[in-house]
Amino acid sequence: MATILYIWKSPFPWDVRAEKICLALSQSGHKVVMLCRWMEGQPREEHYHGIQIIRVGYELSWKLSTPVSMNPLWLKEIRKTAVRFNADMIIVREIILASAASKIAHDMGIPVIMDMAENYPAAMKLWKKYRQDILKMAFVHWFNIPEKVEEISIPKMDGIITVCFEQNQRLNTDYGVPFGKMRTVHNTPHINNFNGIRLGSNRPPKIFGHHGYMTAEKNLENLLRGFILAAKEFPDIELHLAGSGDCEPELKSIAHNSKFKSRIHFTGSYDYADLNKILSDIDVGVIPYNVNNFNNYTIHNKIFDFMASGKPVIVSNTEPYKRLIEETGAGFVIDCSKPENIADALRKMREADIINFAIKSLNSFYMKYNWSFDKMHLVKFINSYL
Numbered sequence: 001m002a003t004i005l006y007i008w009k010s011p012f013p014w015d016v017r018a019e020k021i022c023l024a025l026s027q028s029g030h031k032v033v034m035l036c037r038w039m040e041g042q043p044r045e046e047h048y049h050g051i052q053i054i055r056v057g058y059e060l061s062w063k064l065s066t067p068v069s070m071n072p073l074w075l076k077e078i079r080k081t082a083v084r085f086n087a088d089m090i091i092v093r094e095i096i097l098a099s100a101a102s103k104i105a106h107d108m109g110i111p112v113i114m115d116m117a118e119n120y121p122a123a124m125k126l127w128k129k130y131r132q133d134i135l136k137m138a139f140v141h142w143f144n145i146p147e148k149v150e151e152i153s154i155p156k157m158d159g160i161i162t163v164c165f166e167q168n169q170r171l172n173t174d175y176g177v178p179f180g181k182m183r184t185v186h187n188t189p190h191i192n193n194f195n196g197i198r199l200g201s202n203r204p205p206k207i208f209g210h211h212g213y214m215t216a217e218k219n220l221e222n223l224l225r226g227f228i229l230a231a232k233e234f235p236d237i238e239l240h241l242a243g244s245g246d247c248e249p250e251l252k253s254i255a256h257n258s259k260f261k262s263r264i265h266f267t268g269s270y271d272y273a274d275l276n277k278i279l280s281d282i283d284v285g286v287i288p289y290n291v292n293n294f295n296n297y298t299i300h301n302k303i304f305d306f307m308a309s310g311k312p313v314i315v316s317n318t319e320p321y322k323r324l325i326e327e328t329g330a331g332f333v334i335d336c337s338k339p340e341n342i343a344d345a346l347r348k349m350r351e352a353d354i355i356n357f358a359i360k361s362l363n364s365f366y367m368k369y370n371w372s373f374d375k376m377h378l379v380k381f382i383n384s385y386l
Helices: 016-027 074-086 096-106 118-125 135-143 146-157 165-175 218-230 249-255 274-279 302-308 317-329 339-351 354-367 373-382
Strands: 003-007 031-037 045-048 052-057 089-093 112-115 159-162 181-186 207-211 236-242 264-268 282-287 312-315 331-334
Touching: 003 016, 003 074, 016 031, 016 112, 016 373, 031 074, 045 165, 052 074, 074 096, 089 096, 096 112, 096 146, 112 146, 118 135, 118 146, 135 146, 146 165, 159 165, 159 373, 165 181, 165 317, 181 373, 207 218, 207 274, 207 302, 218 249, 218 339, 236 274, 236 282, 249 264, 249 317, 274 302, 282 302, 302 312, 302 354, 312 317, 312 339, 317 331, 317 354, 331 339
Parallel strands: 003 031, 003 089, 031 052, 089 112, 112 159, 159 181, 207 236, 207 282, 236 264, 282 312, 312 331
Antiparallel strands: 045 052
């Protein structure tokens, strides 16, 4: 049994990927310690389903615990925790604290692995919060600090976990990371996560849906406007949007000003436990994300949620989605840059052999895209460094 320190920049609970990875490693026989950011109302330490949780910044100002590698508080806490538990490995999520983690790991003579769920610098350029403050704009857009942090951090990693093969290709091309030092671990659900869910779809489909954060890179405005165009033709269709985010007010405004506001439902923030109902209610999942350097190098977990519930999907033509739908046949890939294209896809899905799509979607989940397979790949990769 080894002791693994997992570093997560945000409060915990809750992050679905961090939880699945830590529990998988714990269940495989390792002792797992998670170092995360403290949030008011949480204890400094606690046990969580077999994971030891240590929180940084206990009872301090939120700003003092800002998760960046040059923050002396994080450097101190990473080192102290690694030494206290005699860590055999450090896994650090994303690039933000990677340099600090690598320094401490290499000082201790232990491997450091990055859990790289996305192209983080590209994501930051898309988020509204980095466009609304001049200091944040300078940090992200003018001086390109996140890219420079990534450039420094990636070569220091002994191994990298990614969420899609396209990210492996980028890291190999941009930084020369050997493919043997990377392993794709998709953000898939457990095989029994959605027991009791309504599988499949009505025929023809009536309810189209999306769940997740409402941020600019999701292109939900085009989805909304495309639905409004299609709603003129089909009086029985609805659009369900679950979640919240900085684009929520403008999306609600568009819906409110349309003739079809009674058929557009915003269900608000949700917990993972709510997904069973959210997915049961819809017939088709829609993922209309913009094609860019963020979405071309990640696969959002919601497509696997749709597969787990046997829902056909309409997805944008990002590189990972094109590959995935070509492989599985679970739905349509379209250019989502125009509302008219999305309206046409909704129309095509109404006329398609939706049962065939549903069966292929569900089969893809059971045969490959579930956490049992990804857990196996994760544990094997981590054990190879121990």
